[in-house]
Structures are given as structure tokens and as C-alpha cells.
Amino acid sequence: MDDPVLRLDKICKAYNVGLSSETKVLHDIDLTLKRGEFLALMGPSGSGKSTLLNIIGLLDRPTSGHLFIKGQDTALLNDAALTRLRGHTIGFVFQDHHFISAFTAVENVLMPLLVDREFAGPDIVKKANALMARVGLAKVADNRAMNMFGGQQQRVAIARALAMSPDLVLAEEPTGNLNTQSANSVFDLMREVNRESGTTILMVTHNLELAKRCDRIVDVVDGRITA
Ligand SMILES: Nc1ncnc2c1ncn2[C@@H]1O[C@H](COP(=O)(O)OP(=O)(O)OP(=O)(O)O)[C@@H](O)[C@H]1O
Helix, strand or coil: CCCCCCEEEEEEEEEEEEECEEEEEEEEEEECCCCCEEEEEEEEECCHHHHHHHHHHHCCCEEEEEECCCCCCHHHCCHHHHHHHHHHHHHCCCCCCCCCCCEEHHHHHHHHHHHCCCCCCCCCCHHHHHHHHHCCCHHHCCCHHHHHHHHHHHHHHHHHHCCCCEEEEEEECCCCCCCCCHHHHHHHHHHHHHHCCCEEEEECCHHHHHHHCCCEEEEEECCCCCC
């Protein structure tokens, strides 16, 4: 049977505050993402969306509960194995893209392929250029990413997230800084990628109009899934 890309089983997260107390931020989160799904994660500020995204992105560990990626229980993996799994399975698109400022757009897309020995090979430049074409930026691939418009930068970030052909893309407010037209066009691109290549996408957003165009909306309120 095909395992879901992601399955969360009773995920809880508490942060230590001072020496003796802790704040519980996530409570018994159960969530399954099937291959090819495009899910919108919504919820008020402080409800725990970023905390959940960090756990799903294997950047942080839950306090309790289990996170399965393609059937693999990540609680059983050490940090090196988690890093490898993250690199090969998950792409990230954030509001703040952390581009390397001295690099062109296509060089930023190339970076993840260059640093992973298992991917490095003669075709990676071709792949990076194909990704730039895929996101509609072939003509400006050699411009500095830092000098581009917001919508273009977000397209570069999407191309970079797709470089390792991830099963799952996590996008945190990917259209948050954009005007309505750019936001729609960046969302359209993500929708196309999702439909064409079957990449599973989880997008945190405050934009209800865009969320409605996803396959499913999940609301997080006070660290619990409510809908
Ligand atoms: N490292 C930390 N230590 C202690 N408390 C934290 C830490 N990180 C987050 N929190 C708390 O956890 C709660 C959830 O925060 P989180 O950033 O996950 O919410 P969010 O839904 O992503 O909010 P926003 O939409 O504003 O980004 C908040 O009350 C926050 O103050």
C-alpha cells in the first residue's frame, strides 16, 4: 500500500519557559497528507502553525507523538538521518527566502543540488535552468535574486524548493508580502506544480481566498486542529 507522504499521530509540543514551567503549544495533533494533496493550514496568530511546520519540516522534534514521513517513524532517526530525510523529501518556501546575496537566481536554485553529493552530477546546471524556465524566469535566470521583484523572488524560492524533487513542499505565507495580482500568480504556479508533478503541498496562509482554492483547509486554534 502507498504510505501517505505525512502522518502525524498525537503530536504535542511544549516549550520550557524558565527553569520550572513549560507552555504547551500543540495538543494531540492528528493529520494525514495524502500524496498529491494541496492543504491550507490556517489559524490566528500564535495558534501554533509555525511550531507545527517546524516539526513537520524536521527542524524541531515534538515533545510527544509520532511523525511519519512516507511510512517512516521519524522518532527512530538520529539527527544526521533526519537531515538526510529532510533534504531528500521536503522543500521549503518561506516568506523570507534567505537567498545568497552574491548569487544569481539560478545559482541559488543550484545550491541545494551542489551541496548534496548524492545529487551532484553533470546535469544539475541543466536541471536548475529547467526549473527557472518552469517558474517562468528563464530570461532573468542570471540576474541577482536579491535584486528581483517580490513575485519573482517567490518564484525563485519555489524553483529552489523543487530542486531536489521533494515529495512534500512546506510553504509558510508564500504570498504574504505580495500584492493581490502577484499573490494569485504565485499561487497559480504552486497549484500547477502540484497538479503536474503530484508534489504534495502544505501552505500556511492567512489568505482565505487562496486557501479556498486548495484541496482542503485545516484550522489550528490554540494548538488544536478544529476543522
Ligand atoms: N521557542 C519558543 N519558546 C517559548 N514559546 C514559544 C517558542 N516558539 C513559539 N512559542 C509560543 O508558541 C505559541 C505558538 O507560536 P507559533 O509561532 O507556532 O504560532 P503561529 O500560529 O505560527 O503564529 P503566527 O501566525 O503569528 O506566525 C505562541 O504563544 C508563541 O509565543
